[in-house]
Amino acid sequence: MDNTEPKKILIVEDDEFLRSLNAKRLETEGFKVSVAVDGQSALDLIPKELPDLIFLDLLLPGVDGFEVLKKIKADEKTKAIPVIVFSNLGQKEDIEKAHNLGAQDFLVKANFTLDDVVLKIKEVLK
């Protein structure tokens, strides 16, 4: 593994403001950031870009986050990519469902700062 090559992070988020803050923070940290604004674009982008880590929102227009997660984990090429579900849903069923579908972690956006997010990425990508 080439350690000087910046890690590729994909942010799947439909809220423009949150998306831009998130992207800005990660770029400042030195990550190579790409974004998808809905589920379908994410599904198109992931097999092409093969990011090192995916931040996945759940409530997305059209194809929702759970669908995206399911499809990524079903595809041989993409199933090894760690997915951190980054959502403001918080019911127990949602968290369980995400874990059962293969999510690495479930973070409630409002409970973390972007600095926490950076720490989490570093932890997962170690």
Add this chain to the structure above:
Amino acid sequence: MHWPTIENYAGDWYNKGVLILDPFLNFSFINYPSFWVILLVFFIAVFYLGRFWQSRESRLQLLIDEANLKTQQIQELEKVNRELEVKNRELYSKELGLTLANKKLQTLEEAKSKFISVATHQLRTPLAAIKWTLDMTAKGQLGPVNDDQKKFLLQGLTSTNRVISIVNDLLKVDSIDADQADYNFAPTDLVKLISNLIFEFNSQAALKKINFVFLKPQTAVPLVEIDADKIRMVVENLIDNAVKYTPENGQVTVKISDEQLNRAEGSLVVSVTDSGIGIPASETDKIFHKFFRASNAIKAEPDGSGLGLFIARDIIEKHGGAIWFENQSGSGPQGTVFSFTLPLHQKKV
């Protein structure tokens, strides 16, 4: 041939009559023992006949009484039957009413769940935006800020975290009335659960320059059979309180201890220690009461539901554990230690 003539015939009978009647007319029948025998038999027969007749009368009367009683009973039974029918119909319509009410309740429950789900999401999204903006700006990540500006931005951030915490409480409201049957016990890594929680509080603790310490035993901690979701709420509440009521530059220590592991029913002990405002002696018995907030807590932090410890105690007790607190005493920093036990295994009901 001696043919009987009318006179002879009549004379014959007259003679026979005289023969029979004679003893009677002379009262000489008393000399005949057969007379007395017949008389005795006669009296005995009359006597028994009398008795028989009486008993027949009384048996008849009994039968009549019985028949009357039976008729009465049948009438009463019919009356009771009619009342029963009426009650049955009432019950049936009540049952229908209850079924409908139940359906309505279920619909309401689902609607409430959905509402809470949507509300928390709708509230959290803009709250996250505010939180990140204030946080990044305060840290100079969106351009330079001076110390004065930084101070105000951090105040705003603290307020935002308060609101987020209250919104998070909305989700917990659902769990308040959970029965033990609704609990899902599964072997859980308590160390990991607490580590994740402490990570979540990192930024808030950093805001107040509070030092977080996580103590665990030297030897590996066994998995403990708990409802992870519910215990998470308990620890989250204790840490939230610790951070909330500890002033700047304080310390919060979370400790897992295995000191009670080697008993017959081993359990883990978790404690959260803060260096904060403590609990007034006059209010210690009400701390776990629903909606109660200590006077100094309200002063330090005006916002709070007062539900946290109430819910926490309910959850710990449903796990078969105990929860208590001690005020730190002595000359050192004030503060409180909240502790609870978790049995390693749950008894199968």
